[in-house]
Amino acid sequence: MVVYDAKGLYIYVSTSKFLHYLCSPNTFGYYMSQKVLLNAKEVNIILHRLACQLIEKHTNFSNTVLIGLQPRGIYLADRLTKILKEDYKVKNIELGYLDITFFRDDFRRGEKTLEANTTDIDFLVEGKNIVLVDDVLYTGRSIRAALTAIQSFGRPNEIELLTLIDRRFSRHLPIQPDYRGRQVDVINEEKVKVNWEENDHEDSVYLIEK
């Protein structure tokens, strides 16, 4: 089946994917302001590179844990863990999810009540090397909150940061990633949306004009 994607290129997809394409806004140019930053293949290549960089630094992960930040960093953390286990035969990787809601600095500053997500860390982080994993690094405020939140679980030896997308020139705090998938220049009015096969039907990164 042939459909046209956002760039106007036609691509072949299976029927099941076509159904998804019908519902997807970029099929008919409904949001023409949407631009693909990374497609599924590029995301896959980047994930493997990031996995290799992690192995280069942490070898067998004996004292290293991955912590995905809720809500959207957990998909990246899951995927990296899967690649490390299945493609690079790294055993016993510990993975946790951290929710930072109660540590955010914008409580009572927005219209809505901040809603929490589940924190699932069933190991002690005392003395461990932690890699925080999030999809997009923007102002750095989430990471600031995560650095405070993680202290509730002990005193880690070292904390690193891995992000799939690094939005350049937009930081409010002196925070930089140790591992970055792709650096992009995006103005403040635009949004970067990372989609994952698991719940968005495809691996992709979009730039959306608001």
Add this chain to the structure above:
Amino acid sequence: MSELSVNHLLGIKYLKEQDIQLIFETADHFKEVINRPIKKVPSLRDITIANLFFENSTRTKLSFELAEKRLSADVINFSSGQSSVKKGETLIDTVNNILSMKVDMVVMRHPNPGAGVFLSKHIDASIVNAGDGAHEHPTQALLDSYSIREKLGDVSGKKVVIVGDILHSRVALSNIYALQLQGAQVMVCGPKTLLPKYINDLGVKVETNIRKALNWCDVANMLRVQNERMDISYFPSTREYTQQFGVNKELLDSLDRDITIMHPGPINRGVEITSDVADSKQSIILDQVQNGVAIRMAVIYLLASKIKQ
């Protein structure tokens, strides 16, 4: 829904079912927080809360104070025993004096029913009712339902009997509202003299035989006989009350079903329940206390997030 429909927690009567679910979901997260090595989050660091206790309390006061401190709020405490209330100051004056010290939220226990509602109409701060006379004790009812949900998976469809002094109990009234809102069936059981005259109007079953009541229910919430609130004798003697309405291990084991035992505390061991029942596997009394902190953190967090800067 991510926001409470109310600005104060004055009673369960004013809540909607979604409010209760939101409080429970938020409490789930706080329960995880209070089991961390460091049990504190910085959310409420710019909020000041006054705990005004015009009536004695140990557990509720400690539980609220702990919940506030775990949320990093600043806390001031007030007990009427050592205060100007004794010198004739009115409630509004007392509270306004405290509020002029820039307090954002008031947690109040008061011997008069409706004190919280009255105050909410006169002052500009969020109010949490920590018990007003024999009227309501909303956080207790919330933590009771939360404990049932934790133990039995769901509150909806469960049968709960509240045993004891229903007449003087704010816990009973709040529990009836909360359980019914969540679709549970409620029965009250106690001596006729301690059952309010029009209790049927609330849509609850009434039973005066403890064995029949326990055989009907999934959960029994045992209330304390509140001697301090009794101006006259409602039953001949404590011993007779225990014989008629007390729960012991023998009675519990002779039932057709395994029921869950709850008690809001403080327990009069050997009066409403015996020690072996209070400490049995079927009892979730200490879980209730732990859940109390998580529920109060959730209530305070959700109310505080509605206070505009």
